Amino acid sequence: MQMMTKALMVVAAFGLAACNNPDRFGGGPGGPGGPLNGTGIDGSTLGGPNDPRSVAYFNQTIGDRVFFAVDQSTLSPEATATLMQQAQWLNTNTDYAVIVEGHADEQGTREYNLALGARRASAVQNYLISQGVSPNRIRTVSYGKERPVEVCSDEACYSRNRRAVTVLSMGAGA
Secondary structure (H helix, E strand, C coil): CHHHHHHHHHHHHHHHHHHCCCCCCCCCCCCCCCCCCCCCCCHHHCCCCCCCCCHHHHHHHHHCEEECCCCCCCCCHHHHHHHHHHHHHHHHCCCEEEEEEEECCCCCCHHHHHHHHHHHHHHHHHHHHHCCCCHHHEEEEEEECCCCCCCCCCHHHHHHHCEEEEEEEECCCC
């Protein structure tokens, strides 16, 4: 019986150690500034912002996000221009799939903003498909007001939270 108790204690200790995540939001692996850079890809192996196939190039040169007006999911001319470049890049770099994240500002209920974020993500998805990106390479998710870029109470800040973000991942289902 004593041996069984010790064995269970060792298994429990290993189990708890495996769950340890001391730097969830800091610079550790998978956190902001960590090797995954929030993109699902280790950007260090793909080249920097001067490599046209890199995630860094996509994010910095093409642009990974588009913005929306209050309570809208209609694409603006600026959003359409960014999305056209995204589609061209994705059609050239077919090894990538994307997750389009829909976001909203903090005004309104959680349920309303989740639905609005979903409409925004779908608007981006539909535009990318209309430009030749395969539908099986695009997934959408809505975060509503749950993941703001900034927490604030003025219009300039709210406008930065009304967005859709295109997140690249390696391994397209093309």
